[in-house]
Amino acid sequence: MWRRITDRLDFTRRLGFRLGALLSVAILPIGLISLVQNLHLSREAERSAEIALLGRTASAAAGERALLQSALGSADALGPAVLESLDRPELCAQLLRNFVQRSGTYRHAAFVPLNGVAECISAPQEMLPMDLSNTQLVQDFLQAPMTTVVSLSTGPVSGEPIVVVMQPLYQNRELLGFTALSLTQELLRSTHAMDFGTEGARILTFNNLGHILNADGGTDDPELLLPQGVSLVSLLGRGETTFRAQANNGETRVFTVVPVVPGLVYALGSWSPRIAGIGVFQLTRFGAVLLPTALWVVSLAVAYFAVFRLVLRHITVLRGQMRRFAIGNRDSAPPVLEGAPTEITDVSQTFHNMARILIRDEEAMEQAVAEKTVLLKEVHHRVKNNLQLIASIINMQSRLIHHDDAKRVLRSVQDRVSALATIYRNLYQAEQLDAVEADQLITDIISQLTNVSQGASRDLQVDLNIQPLTMLPDQAVPLTLLATEAFTNALKYADSPLGSAPWVRVSLTSPEPGRGLLEIENSTGDQPQQGGTGLGSQLIEAFSMQLEGETSSRYVDGSYLLSLSFKLTHNSHVSGNNPRQVVLTSAARAGSRH
Numbered sequence: 001m002w003r004r005i006t007d008r009l010d011f012t013r014r015l016g017f018r019l020g021a022l023l024s025v026a027i028l029p030i031g032l033i034s035l036v037q038n039l040h041l042s043r044e045a046e047r048s049a050e051i052a053l054l055g056r057t058a059s060a061a062a063g064e065r066a067l068l069q070s071a072l073g074s075a076d077a078l079g080p081a082v083l084e085s086l087d088r089p090e091l092c093a094q095l096l097r098n099f100v101q102r103s104g105t106y107r108h109a110a111f112v113p114l115n116g117v118a119e120c121i122s123a124p125q126e127m128l129p130m131d132l133s134n135t136q137l138v139q140d141f142l143q144a145p146m147t148t149v150v151s152l153s154t155g156p157v158s159g160e161p162i163v164v165v166m167q168p169l170y171q172n173r174e175l176l177g178f179t180a181l182s183l184t185q186e187l188l189r190s191t192h193a194m195d196f197g198t199e200g201a202r203i204l205t206f207n208n209l210g211h212i213l214n215a216d217g218g219t220d221d222p223e224l225l226l227p228q229g230v231s232l233v234s235l236l237g238r239g240e241t242t243f244r245a246q247a248n249n250g251e252t253r254v255f256t257v258v259p260v261v262p263g264l265v266y267a268l269g270s271w272s273p274r275i276a277g278i279g280v281f282q283l284t285r286f287g288a289v290l291l292p293t294a295l296w297v298v299s300l301a302v303a304y305f306a307v308f309r310l311v312l313r314h315i316t317v318l319r320g321q322m323r324r325f326a327i328g329n330r331d332s333a334p335p336v337l338e339g340a341p342t343e344i345t346d347v348s349q350t351f352h353n354m355a356r357i358l359i360r361d362e363e364a365m366e367q368a369v370a371e372k373t374v375l376l377k378e379v380h381h382r383v384k385n386n387l388q389l390i391a392s393i394i395n396m397q398s399r400l401i402h403h404d405d406a407k408r409v410l411r412s413v414q415d416r417v418s419a420l421a422t423i424y425r426n427l428y429q430a431e432q433l434d435a436v437e438a439d440q441l442i443t444d445i446i447s448q449l450t451n452v453s454q455g456a457s458r459d460l461q462v463d464l465n466i467q468p469l470t471m472l473p474d475q476a477v478p479l480t481l482l483a484t485e486a487f488t489n490a491l492k493y494a495d496s497p498l499g500s501a502p503w504v505r506v507s508l509t510s511p512e513p514g515r516g517l518l519e520i521e522n523s524t525g526d527q528p529q530q531g532g533t534g535l536g537s538q539l540i541e542a543f544s545m546q547l548e549g550e551t552s553s554r555y556v557d558g559s560y561l562l563s564l565s566f567k568l569t570h571n572s573h574v575s576g577n578n579p580r581q582v583v584l585t586s587a588a589r590a591g592s593r594h
Contacts, residue, residue: 010342050242050256057256057269060203063191064214064267065260067183068149068165071106072261074099075167075179082111082120082179083171092120093128106181108157111169112138113177123157132156141166145175149264151185151213161185163213188214202270205260206232213265224249225270236266244273314340318348330359380428387421412488412536415452419445419484423477436476438469438516439508442483446506449487460494465507469516472569475547479566482543483518485536486562490522493560516568521561 078099085092096109100122110121116133123130132138135156141148148166155162162182169176192203202225204215210233215222226232227245235241235257242256247270256269314337321334333355337348391414398410426441443466450462471479487506494502507519540562544551549566 050254053242053254053256053269053271054240054258057203057267058258060192060201060269061205061258061260061267064188064205065265067105067188067191068163068261068265071165071181071183072147072149072167072264074103074106075109075165075181078109078111078179078181079167079169082169083176085120086111086176089119089128090125093122093125096120096122105183105187107155107160107162107184108182110180111177112141112180114142114175121157127157130156137164137166141178145178147264148209149207149213149261150209150211151207152182155182158182158184163188185214189216192216201272204268204270205265206268208236208264208266209233210236225268227253227255232266232268235268310341311344314344314348318344318351321348322351325355330355330362333359377428380424384421384424384428387417387424391417391421415449415484415488416481418448419480420477422448423473423480427473435470436473438471438476438479439466441476441480442466442506442508445480445484446487449484449491459501460491461501461503463503463505465505465509467509469508469510469568471516475566475569478543478546479516479518479564482540482547482564483520485539485543486518486520486564489536490520490560490562493524494522495525496523496558510568514568516566518564518566519561521559524555524558524560 078096081095082092085095092111096111100106100109108122110118110123112118112121112132116135116138117129117131119129121128121130137150137152137156140150145168147168149163150166151161151163153161162184164180164182166178166180168178188205202216204222204225205213207213210231212222212232215225224247226248227243228248230245238257240256240258242254244252244254247253252273254271254273256271258267258269259265260267317337325334333352334348336352337345340348394410394414394417398407398414401407401410422444423436423441426436426444443464446462446464450460483506487504490504494504496502502523502525504520504522507517507521509517509519511517540551544564544566547564547566549564551562551564553560553562555561
């Protein structure tokens with residue numbers, strides 16, 4: 001009876017039921033959605049107030065925008081007229097005076113060449129020419145010749161605060177200087193239109209270099225209108241923006257930034273929160289956020305506890321088991337999780353069974369590979385022994401022969417057989433059967449041939465420069481045999497005419513990835529150039545073709561050099577140091593039970 005009831009209630013152990021039951025407690029505060037909606041409305045109202053502030057700032061700077069855009073266009077339009085009268089400074093100056101008088105807006109107009117000496121300027125004739133080369137205005141333009149709007153506390157002609165609009169002037173792509181129009185700061189300031197109810201608001205304009213151009217007359221120091229710790233240059237990348245900060249005068253204000261002339265001039269509005277209408281929403285926002293936040297924290301804590309208790313802690317343990325198994329911990333199959341929901345228990349059981357099968361199959365495969373490796377090494381060992389036996393027989397036969405040519409032939413055959421035996425000795429001693437340490441192999445063979453040569457009471461110096469180089473057996477065999485033939489030939493012809501000891505140099509390097517270079521050089525003294533047409537030369541050519549390499553030889557300064565350049569062939573086992581590369585898709589987290 002009890003078992004039947006337990007079976008019927010087994011669904012209560014399922015993950016879906018448990019999560020649903022606990023999350024039902026977490027979503028009880030759903031009735032507070034109305035407060036969240038109020039918060040949303042409060043934010044929307046505040047955003048509307050910010051947009052309205054941006055519009056009011058743009059409207060206040062509209063007059064200044066019109067003046068500056070007109071000045072930029074006029075300075076650009078003066079360029080062709082200035083170019084036509086550059087060779088007649090008096091005419092050019094009179095043209096600019098007439099332009100200033102007709103416009104009634106600009107204080108002065110000028111063309112300033114690169115040397116800074118202005119002759120084409122609307123100033124009185126008795127002030128011409130004017131040397132402006134040492135002014136900051138000209139020096140800044142020479143460093144960055146581009147369209148610029150700057151302010152001067154004292155104009156070079158009028159002596160009053162002005163704003164200068166500069167346009168570069170080119171002729172046939174050659175920079176000649178710049179045309180400039182100046183407007184009084186008082187004129188620009190008078191265009192700031194402040195609507196009703198904006199008492200205490202301030203408007204400030206600045207250029208793209210972060211320099212203040214003009215500010216309202218409500219304060220003697222425009223810097224007091226700026227937000228603390230915020231540079232004007234940093235505001236350029238924000239576009240039209242509204243933010244709340246503390247001004248340099250200590251007041252907490254709302255700031256707006258809008259472009260006046262995009263890329264050149266921007267307006268910064270400083271507003272009292274009361275005038276901006278943003279402070280009204282602070283209390284409403286606080287009340288709308290406090291209670292929902294408290295209930296949301298409680299709901300989140302309950303939901304997190306439910307998910308962690310029922311899911312996360314079991315998944316964390318299971319993930320740790322999988323990670324340890326993936327990186328090679330195969331001593332035993334991971335245990336099945338206890339106390340977990342049915343679905344996670346099924347996954348753990350499946351992983352346990354899979355791990356047991358993999359461990360069993362890997363043991364069988366490793367045993368089979370080990371057996372085959374032992375057999376293959378045994379074959380290499382027996383081949384090496386047979387080759388050594390043949391070399392010994394040849395040595396015994398050479399002792400019974402008294403003909404020098406026959407002994408030399410048998411000796412060369414014995415060297416070739418010994419080289420093959422050395423190759424197979426390295427194969428069965430190597431950890432990987434498909435990789436041969438060519439540097440060690442050639443070093444052993446050179447040592448053998450050198451010992452034989454030194455044993456014949458010959459004073460011979462052998463220098464080796466062998467770099468580590470791993471090759472496939474199919475390449476190592478012809479390379480080793482070629483080195484044997486070339487080194488034997490070098491020993492045969494090594495000589496020195498001055499009585500010093502003959503020498504042989506052997507070098508095996510990899511000058512670039514994927515390429516190998518074998519060089520064998522010997523001193524020749526007064527002997528003629530080496531490289532005949534005998535069996536050794538034929539074998540060297542045949543081995544070079546087998547390696548798909550290029551051989552070259554040269555005789556210079558009493559030495560003979562044989563070079564072989566060949567391409568290295570690698571397989572996956574040779575190129576990688578770690579045959580098992582495990583990639584884990586998730587990193588360990590703090591607190592994980594791994």
